[in-house]
Amino acid sequence: MTKRKAGKFFIYLFAIFWTIMTLFPLFITFLCSVKDNSGITLGMFKWPEVFRWSNYADAIEKAGILRAVVNSMFVSLISTVFIIVIGMFAGYVLARKKFRFRGIVYSIFLIGVMVPVHCTIIPISGMATAVNGKNSFWFLILVYIAFNLSQAIFLFSGYLQGIDKELDEAAIIDGCNDFQLLTKILFPVSAPIISTEAILAFVYGYSELIFAMILMTDASKYTVSRAMLTFQGGYNVNLGPIFACIIITIVPMVVLYIAFHEKVQDGMLTGAVKG
Amino acid sequence: MRAKKRKDLIIIVMFLLPAIVIFACFIAYPVGDTIFLSFRKWKGIYGASREWVGISNFTKVLADKDFWKSLLNSFYFMIGGFVILMPLSFGLALIITSKIKGAKLMKTAYFMPVMLGTTAVALMWVYILNPSYGAVNEILRFVGLDKVTKDWLSTPTLNIWCVILVNEWMFAGYNMLIFAAGLVSIPGDLYEAAQLDGCTGWKKIRYISIPLSKESFKIFSILCVTGCLKAFDIVWAMTKGGPNRSSEMPATLLYNEAFTYKNFGKSSAIGVILLVLGIVLSLGMNQIFRRKE
Numbered sequence: 001m002t003k004r005k006a007g008k009f010f011i012y013l014f015a016i017f018w019t020i021m022t023l024f025p026l027f028i029t030f031l032c033s034v035k036d037n038s039g040i041t042l043g044m045f046k047w048p049e050v051f052r053w054s055n056y057a058d059a060i061e062k063a064g065i066l067r068a069v070v071n072s073m074f075v076s077l078i079s080t081v082f083i084i085v086i087g088m089f090a091g092y093v094l095a096r097k098k099f100r101f102r103g104i105v106y107s108i109f110l111i112g113v114m115v116p117v118h119c120t121i122i123p124i125s126g127m128a129t130a131v132n133g134k135n136s137f138w139f140l141i142l143v144y145i146a147f148n149l150s151q152a153i154f155l156f157s158g159y160l161q162g163i164d165k166e167l168d169e170a171a172i173i174d175g176c177n178d179f180q181l182l183t184k185i186l187f188p189v190s191a192p193i194i195s196t197e198a199i200l201a202f203v204y205g206y207s208e209l210i211f212a213m214i215l216m217t218d219a220s221k222y223t224v225s226r227a228m229l230t231f232q233g234g235y236n237v238n239l240g241p242i243f244a245c246i247i248i249t250i251v252p253m254v255v256l257y258i259a260f261h262e263k264v265q266d267g268m269l270t271g272a273v274k275g
Numbered sequence: 276m277r278a279k280k281r282k283d284l285i286i287i288v289m290f291l292l293p294a295i296v297i298f299a300c301f302i303a304y305p306v307g308d309t310i311f312l313s314f315r316k317w318k319g320i321y322g323a324s325r326e327w328v329g330i331s332n333f334t335k336v337l338a339d340k341d342f343w344k345s346l347l348n349s350f351y352f353m354i355g356g357f358v359i360l361m362p363l364s365f366g367l368a369l370i371i372t373s374k375i376k377g378a379k380l381m382k383t384a385y386f387m388p389v390m391l392g393t394t395a396v397a398l399m400w401v402y403i404l405n406p407s408y409g410a411v412n413e414i415l416r417f418v419g420l421d422k423v424t425k426d427w428l429s430t431p432t433l434n435i436w437c438v439i440l441v442n443e444w445m446f447a448g449y450n451m452l453i454f455a456a457g458l459v460s461i462p463g464d465l466y467e468a469a470q471l472d473g474c475t476g477w478k479k480i481r482y483i484s485i486p487l488s489k490e491s492f493k494i495f496s497i498l499c500v501t502g503c504l505k506a507f508d509i510v511w512a513m514t515k516g517g518p519n520r521s522s523e524m525p526a527t528l529l530y531n532e533a534f535t536y537k538n539f540g541k542s543s544a545i546g547v548i549l550l551v552l553g554i555v556l557s558l559g560m561n562q563i564f565r566r567k568e
Contacts, residue, residue: 207392
């Protein structure tokens with residue numbers, strides 16, 4: 001019995017240890033976000049003497065971080081919507097139709113999942129120059145769609161294959177054509193997998209770095225990841241507002257996560273297992 | 276009947292078209308262009324000629340010790356994944372699936388880092404690891420270990436391990452979910468039966484939980500092996516591959532060759548190698564695990 005107690009004690013100890021480990025960087029970042037430079041350099045742990053909320057005003061006005069958050073939200077929301085719509089249309093065809101090149105189309109998208117994004121950055125950068133797509137949100141959105149689409153198509157066609165075909169037949173007897181069948185019946189039925197993909201695509205788009213770095217050079221169009229990189233390097237900088245910026249960029253995600261944490265966890269899991 | 280078939284074909288084409296077009300423009304064409312460029316010399320000037328140089332870009336890459344260094348670093352990523360991340364996330368999965376108080380809350384907390392975004396996480400830790408005022412050195416000084424304090428991100432080899440640990444801090448909760456999903460699917464009466472046979476505590480984990488989580492270990496292994504080649508964001512945001520290219524990963528090397536040193540041909544050759552390695556690894560991993568079944 002004592003052995004069992006010891007085991008339980010160990011579990012609790014480790015659980016608490018990792019809870020602290022997880023929350024501690026966030027806590028320190030928050031503390032630093034309300035200090036001035038001397039307060040930070042004196043020690044990150046020290047409780048701030050005065051809470052300088054003005055750091056947040058600086059982060060918004062001088063560093064323009066709110067703008068980056070809005071940019072990121074815009075890019076990731078729009079790309080998510082397109083990924084879902086385009087992915088559902090393609091997924092529907094792959095799940096429900098029989099045609100000659102089905103196998104080929106399927107394996108094309110399978111390769112799409114495996115291609116590492118990095119080996120496309122030079123041509124995509126060149127394309128952007130050619131079509132005047134640098135600093136264009138639409139070009140960035142198209143790239144984000146491209147790199148999430150293959151996975152979306154797999155998730156969607158897999159899910160649609162699991163839905164009974166009798167549903168389709170009933171709808172067709174009622175006079176639905178393919179388009180109506182998909183938009184009016186299969187879209188709502190697929191809500192769980194759609195929300196899974198929406199979460200994956202949104203999180204990806206919000207914090208994506210490499211394409212944002214190559215394609216966006218105009219500071220007013222930076223997304224959050226790109227904007228945060230500009231902080232590094234300088235020495236005589238005001239540190240407080242930098243920490244405030246970090247906090248501001250993670251707040252939307254934390255709020256989103258806390259509100260939908262179960263859905264988000266499920267979604268990320270499905271993405272990992274089937275992706 | 277024929278009319279219906281034709282209508283069906285139109286539907287198929289119309290529905291697939293957007294996906295195919297995007298795929299062709301943003302994945303197929305760039306990959307083709309990367310392969311094309313990998314045999315040429317190009318300094319990245321738009322419209323300038325691209326001179327055919329045969330396989331010299333590849334021989335250059337393979338003779339470059341920075342390239343092998345970057346492969347070694349991604350090998351470290353993989354080692355770190357199996358030696359630290361795997362037991363850690365499995366342990367966390369055991370915790371959140373056990374009956375201790377607050378397990379649900381802990382699950383929510385443990386998973387959070389992955390939502391914060393790589394750059395934010397990286398930046399947070401860059402400051403925490405700062406040699407002069409960072410919290411890590413502060414703690415070390417506080418407990419009297421002044422000698423151990425280091426400039427973590429500027430010391431070669433140590434810096435890549437710092438990046439790996441931060442990466443693992445971020446993804447521990449994520450992988451925990453993979454293991455937890457496996458653990459909850461193990462039938463409870465199995466544990467009860469084991470208990471009757473005198474199997475308790477650690478033994479239960481050793482003889483029931485671990486063997487029956489084979490599927491989760493499989494998924495973890497696939498993600499870990501294929502993921503270690505792709506790591507870019509976290510390395511870039513923490514060290515940019517430096518100092519002196521000591522923490523370079525294949526992906527950051529590719530980026531630096533192209534956009535810092537303007538060797539687009541050589542960079543493309545790295546891209547092609549990455550592409551082949553990536554596809555071989557993911558097909559290989561699938562093959563290995565499928566054969567076992």
